[in-house]
Amino acid sequence: MRKMAPRKKGPLQTVQKEGDDIKRKVDALTQDVTKLDISDRTETLRRCTDLQNTVAETLKRLNKLTKADESAPIGNYDQRKRDEEERLRILQDRLKTLTLQLQPQEKDAGHSSSEAEEDSAEEVSEEEDDSQVGEVEEEEDVAEDDNVNDEDDDEADHKVKEDVMSTTKGAGTYVALSAFTGEEEGDLTIQKGAVLKILQKNEDGWWLAQDSKGNKGLVPRNYLKMISLLEQESEDEDNSEEEQDGENETAKSRPSTSSNWDTVREAITEIDATDVLSAMGAIPPGFRPSTLSRLLEEGTSYRASHYIQPKLGQSELCFKDLQLDPDSGKVHARLSRVCLTLTLWSCRMIPPPGVGLQVLSRHVRLCAFNGTEVLSNIHTVRVTYNPSSPKTWSFSPRMSSLLPCLLDGDCFFHCDSDSPDLGILFELGITYIRNSTGERGDLSCGWAFLKLFDENGALIPLRTQELAVHGGTPYEGKADIDATSTKRGSSSGVLQQMLMSRKQPKLIVKLRSPNTRTREQLNLLPDTIIGYLSTVRLLALYRQLLADALLLERVTMQNADxxxxxxxxxxxxxxxxxxxxxxxxxxxxxSQNNLKRSDKKDITALKKLFENVYMSSVFPLLYSAEMPAPLWADESTETQRARLIYSPIHKITMETMLSPNHPHQAFDISQVTYDLLNSAWH
Incomplete structure (x- = not known):
C-alpha cells in the first residue's frame, strides 16, 4: 500500500518549529554558562551571538507572514503568531543576559599585554563583521580646516579627548545624546555627554556599551552618536609628531590633528548649547535637541524622495511594491495596513523660548513610529504663529489661493508596518538663531505619540484626538515641558484637576477615513509614505509613469540600463x-482645468499633461544658476527662491531656455536619466 506523502508545513508552522529548535539551543547554552570554564568563554560567547542573529532573522520572517501565505486555513492565526513572537522576544532577552555574563571582566595587573591585544583584535573583528552586514548606521565625518586656532582647544575638548583616548583602540566610540536610566536588569545607566565604547551592536537597536568606569550594559542606539575612530586618531597624532621638523611642518600637521577633534566638538556642541540655553533660562527644561531634524540632516533615508521610489523584492529581479493590473494596464492597487488622512488642528499651552533666541520657524514633524524606530519618511508642516497668543500654534490658514504645501496641515498617512505598537510620532520643533553668537539650531519643544491599534489589534476610532505633549525625547520617557507645570493628579479636588488639565500642553489632530477617490489614489502609492493630501493625485500619476517605464517599456525585466x-x-x-x-x-x-471633460478621466491624456506641465514649470528651475540652494528657515533664501519661481519673466519657453539672460548649471547626465538600480535598491 502506497504511503501518503507527508503534508507540507505552512510558513507559520515552520517558524514555530524553528522557535522550538532555538529554545533547545538556548536552554543548552544556559546550562553550559553555569558550568563554564574560563577557557571556553570566547567560544560560548560566539554561540550566544550566533543565536541572537538567528532569533533576529526568525523574528523578521515572522513579522512578514500573513494568513494569505498559508496553503491551508489555520484557526486563531493572529493569536498563534503573537504567541510565537512573544516567545522569541523572551529568548532574545535571555540571550542578552547571557551576553552580559559572558563579557570578560576588567583585566588585572597579572594579565599579559598579549591577552589584551587578543581581546582588542576580537573587538575590531566584531566591528568589521557588523559593518559588513550594514548595522553601522553612522560614519565619522572629518572636515579639514586650515584655520584651526589653538583657542578652539578649550578645557572641555581636552576632557572629552582624555575620556575617548582612555578606551580601547579600534573600538567604535560614541557620545550619549541624552541621559538614559536603566529600567531592566542588564541596562546601563548613562548621563548626557558620556563617552561610551560599543562592544556589540544588536539588530533590535539595543547596543552593548561600556562606560569610562568599566560598567557594561545595554543602551538604545538612538541615544548615541559616533564621535571618533580612535586608531585613525592615534595614527594621525603619531605621524604629526614624527613630521614636526620645523615651523612649516608644525603648521602643516596642526590642522590634521585638530580637525579630527572637530568631529568630537560637533557631537557635543548641540548638547552643550542646549545645557547653556536651559541654564540661562532661554528655553524651558523640557526642550531637547530635535531628534527628527537630526535624522533628516543625515541624508535622504528619511525623506519622501527615498520612499516614493519602488523597492526591489527579495530576489532583486522584480519589484515588491510596484505591479501592473493586466486588465487595465494601470498600477495595481496595494492595500496597506493603515490608510487614513489627518489634519493638524492646533497646539495649546506650548511654552515659548525666552529672551536671547530669535525663532526662525515653528513646525511639527511627524512620522510612523513603533516606540523604538522611525518607519517612514519624516513629514514637516510649518505653524501659523500669532505673537498675541504665544502659547498657541495653528495650522492651515485661510487663503484665497492654493495653500502652500509647507503650511498645509491636511496630510495622508499610508503605512504597512505590522508592528502591534505602530503609531504616529509628532515632534513640535523650532529652528532658532542665538542673538549673541549667531548660532543656528533645532530644538524639540515636546512630542506626542498616537498609538493606532488597541490591545486587540483593532484600529482606533478615526476621530478628533487630543494628545498630551511631553518634554524630553520619545526615548527617555515622558517629562514635563515646563518645570512650573504641575503633574496631573497632584491636586486632590476633581475641579482642580480639571483646571490643571486645561493648562497641560496638548496637540489636537483630526483623523478621518479617506473618501473613495482619495483611497484609490493612495493605494497606488508605495506601501509606506506620508505627505501632503493636496499632492496625492500627482504622486499617483508619477507612480503610473514609473510603472510604464519599468514594467512595460523595458526590453526585458533583467535589463537595468x-x-x-x-x-x-x-x-x-x-x-x-x-x-x-x-x-x-x-x-x-x-492646466487640468483647461482640459476637456473626457480628457480629465483619460489616464493617457493625464500622463502626457503631467510630463508637459512638469517640464515647463519645474524642471528648468531645478538647474537654474540664479536659483539659490534651499536653506531651511532662512527668510532671505526663501524670498529669493519665491521671486524666481513666481516671476512672470521666468515663464519657461524654448526662447527663454536658450536665452543667455537665463543661465543654467552645467549639464549632467543624471538630470535626464533614471538609474533603476540606484533608485530601487534597498
Missing part, C-alpha cells in the same frame, strides 16, 4: 522642496 526620462529622474527631488512642489501643483491645477 539607464532610462532617458527627466521626469522620472528628478521628480523625487522636487518632493523634498515644498516651494517647487507648490509651483508644480499650481501649474497643474490651471
Amino acid at each position: 539607464l532610462i532617458c526620462s527627466a521626469v522620472l529622474a528628478t521628480f523625487p527631488e522636487v518632493l523634498d522642496h515644498p516651494d517647487l512642489m507648490d509651483a508644480f501643483k499650481n501649474s497643474w491645477v490651471v
Whole structure:
C-alpha cells in the first residue's frame, strides 16, 4: 500500500518549529554558562551571538507572514503568531543576559599585554563583521580646516579627548545624546555627554556599551552618536609628531590633528548649547535637541524622495511594491495596513523660548513610529504663529489661493508596518538663531505619540484626538515641558484637576477615513509614505509613469540600463522642496482645468499633461544658476527662491531656455536619466 506523502508545513508552522529548535539551543547554552570554564568563554560567547542573529532573522520572517501565505486555513492565526513572537522576544532577552555574563571582566595587573591585544583584535573583528552586514548606521565625518586656532582647544575638548583616548583602540566610540536610566536588569545607566565604547551592536537597536568606569550594559542606539575612530586618531597624532621638523611642518600637521577633534566638538556642541540655553533660562527644561531634524540632516533615508521610489523584492529581479493590473494596464492597487488622512488642528499651552533666541520657524514633524524606530519618511508642516497668543500654534490658514504645501496641515498617512505598537510620532520643533553668537539650531519643544491599534489589534476610532505633549525625547520617557507645570493628579479636588488639565500642553489632530477617490489614489502609492493630501493625485500619476517605464517599456525585466526620462529622474527631488512642489501643483491645477471633460478621466491624456506641465514649470528651475540652494528657515533664501519661481519673466519657453539672460548649471547626465538600480535598491 502506497504511503501518503507527508503534508507540507505552512510558513507559520515552520517558524514555530524553528522557535522550538532555538529554545533547545538556548536552554543548552544556559546550562553550559553555569558550568563554564574560563577557557571556553570566547567560544560560548560566539554561540550566544550566533543565536541572537538567528532569533533576529526568525523574528523578521515572522513579522512578514500573513494568513494569505498559508496553503491551508489555520484557526486563531493572529493569536498563534503573537504567541510565537512573544516567545522569541523572551529568548532574545535571555540571550542578552547571557551576553552580559559572558563579557570578560576588567583585566588585572597579572594579565599579559598579549591577552589584551587578543581581546582588542576580537573587538575590531566584531566591528568589521557588523559593518559588513550594514548595522553601522553612522560614519565619522572629518572636515579639514586650515584655520584651526589653538583657542578652539578649550578645557572641555581636552576632557572629552582624555575620556575617548582612555578606551580601547579600534573600538567604535560614541557620545550619549541624552541621559538614559536603566529600567531592566542588564541596562546601563548613562548621563548626557558620556563617552561610551560599543562592544556589540544588536539588530533590535539595543547596543552593548561600556562606560569610562568599566560598567557594561545595554543602551538604545538612538541615544548615541559616533564621535571618533580612535586608531585613525592615534595614527594621525603619531605621524604629526614624527613630521614636526620645523615651523612649516608644525603648521602643516596642526590642522590634521585638530580637525579630527572637530568631529568630537560637533557631537557635543548641540548638547552643550542646549545645557547653556536651559541654564540661562532661554528655553524651558523640557526642550531637547530635535531628534527628527537630526535624522533628516543625515541624508535622504528619511525623506519622501527615498520612499516614493519602488523597492526591489527579495530576489532583486522584480519589484515588491510596484505591479501592473493586466486588465487595465494601470498600477495595481496595494492595500496597506493603515490608510487614513489627518489634519493638524492646533497646539495649546506650548511654552515659548525666552529672551536671547530669535525663532526662525515653528513646525511639527511627524512620522510612523513603533516606540523604538522611525518607519517612514519624516513629514514637516510649518505653524501659523500669532505673537498675541504665544502659547498657541495653528495650522492651515485661510487663503484665497492654493495653500502652500509647507503650511498645509491636511496630510495622508499610508503605512504597512505590522508592528502591534505602530503609531504616529509628532515632534513640535523650532529652528532658532542665538542673538549673541549667531548660532543656528533645532530644538524639540515636546512630542506626542498616537498609538493606532488597541490591545486587540483593532484600529482606533478615526476621530478628533487630543494628545498630551511631553518634554524630553520619545526615548527617555515622558517629562514635563515646563518645570512650573504641575503633574496631573497632584491636586486632590476633581475641579482642580480639571483646571490643571486645561493648562497641560496638548496637540489636537483630526483623523478621518479617506473618501473613495482619495483611497484609490493612495493605494497606488508605495506601501509606506506620508505627505501632503493636496499632492496625492500627482504622486499617483508619477507612480503610473514609473510603472510604464519599468514594467512595460523595458526590453526585458533583467535589463537595468539607464532610462532617458527627466521626469522620472528628478521628480523625487522636487518632493523634498515644498516651494517647487507648490509651483508644480499650481501649474497643474490651471492646466487640468483647461482640459476637456473626457480628457480629465483619460489616464493617457493625464500622463502626457503631467510630463508637459512638469517640464515647463519645474524642471528648468531645478538647474537654474540664479536659483539659490534651499536653506531651511532662512527668510532671505526663501524670498529669493519665491521671486524666481513666481516671476512672470521666468515663464519657461524654448526662447527663454536658450536665452543667455537665463543661465543654467552645467549639464549632467543624471538630470535626464533614471538609474533603476540606484533608485530601487534597498
